[in-house]
Amino acid sequence: MNPLIEKLIGVADLSDQVIATDILMAAKAEIRNYAVAITESASPEVRQSLTQQIEEVIHFHEQISNYMIEKGFYHPHDVPKQLDQDMHIAQTALNLGNN
Amino acid sequence: MNDELYQHETLEMHELITFKSLCLTKATIMQALVTDEKLKSLMQQDASMHDKHINVLKSHLS
Amino acid sequence: METNPLSTTDQTIATDMLFEAKAAIKDIATAITETTSKEVRDFLTKELKDAINQQERIFNFLQNKGIYHAKNVKDQLDLDIEFANRALGE
Numbered sequence: 001m002n003p004l005i006e007k008l009i010g011v012a013d014l015s016d017q018v019i020a021t022d023i024l025m026a027a028k029a030e031i032r033n034y035a036v037a038i039t040e041s042a043s044p045e046v047r048q049s050l051t052q053q054i055e056e057v058i059h060f061h062e063q064i065s066n067y068m069i070e071k072g073f074y075h076p077h078d079v080p081k082q083l084d085q086d087m088h089i090a091q092t093a094l095n096l097g098n099n
Numbered sequence: 100m101n102d103e104l105y106q107h108e109t110l111e112m113h114e115l116i117t118f119k120s121l122c123l124t125k126a127t128i129m130q131a132l133v134t135d136e137k138l139k140s141l142m143q144q145d146a147s148m149h150d151k152h153i154n155v156l157k158s159h160l161s
Numbered sequence: 162m163e164t165n166p167l168s169t170t171d172q173t174i175a176t177d178m179l180f181e182a183k184a185a186i187k188d189i190a191t192a193i194t195e196t197t198s199k200e201v202r203d204f205l206t207k208e209l210k211d212a213i214n215q216q217e218r219i220f221n222f223l224q225n226k227g228i229y230h231a232k233n234v235k236d237q238l239d240l241d242i243e244f245a246n247r248a249l250g251e
Binding site: 004011015016019020022023026027030033034036037040041042043045047049053056057060064067071 | 104105107108110111112114115118119122125126130132134135137138142143144145148152155156157160
């Protein structure tokens with residue numbers, strides 16, 4: 001098995017959280033990308049498709065962020081707690097790179 | 100390429116397609132790494148959404 | 162252009178890195194516009210420079226591998242669709 005994946009699995013309690021965070025960040029970036037693309041769209045068919053797709057991505061963002069809040073991975077209403085957790089995850093990432 | 104589309108529009112759609120292809124690949128591969136069933140099903144949902152969206156975007160470009 | 166082509170896995174990871182670098186530049190730039198302290202602004206400005214350098218490195222890598230044709234739009238568009246088709250498993 002890929003040694004990095006082995007290391008990640010070694011922190012199994014974190015790997016679901018890391019993956020869910022990656023999916024959440026991707027959904028956030030995607031919503032921004034769609035919004036920009038919509039401002040560049042000139043044909044009505046494209047605008048309609050992009051508008052429909054951005055709505056689906058927004059709906060997905062709601063689901064993944066609710067999931068992360070339920071799991072205690074994400075604390076949008078408790079900034080100090082979120083910052084604490086972010087520091088913990090950053091340290092874990094630094095440790096992965098260092099050993 | 101569809102003559103009806105403007106260059107800017109085309110480039111934005113390509114950026115979206117490339118980004119979504121990455122998302123699709125990651126959602127598919129990383130499903131195997133997660134342990135939580137709910138997360139796994141969310142990732143399946145994510146992958147099929149990207150699949151559907153990429154096909155629609157492609158249809159606009161061809 | 163280098164002759165040895167990238168594997169699909171390597172191309173996917175490198176493209177992911179490119180998109181991360183692009184997102185980092187935008188995020189840091191946005192953060193700079195929100196900062197009020199000189200210390201934080203100086204720090205973020207340095208980070209922004211690093212992020213721009215990283216984007217350049219990864220972009221040059223992909224361009225040398227023949228994956229980016231920034232100057233030839235038609236070729237680029239064809240390659241993008243090929244990449245999407247591989248992700249779709251077609």
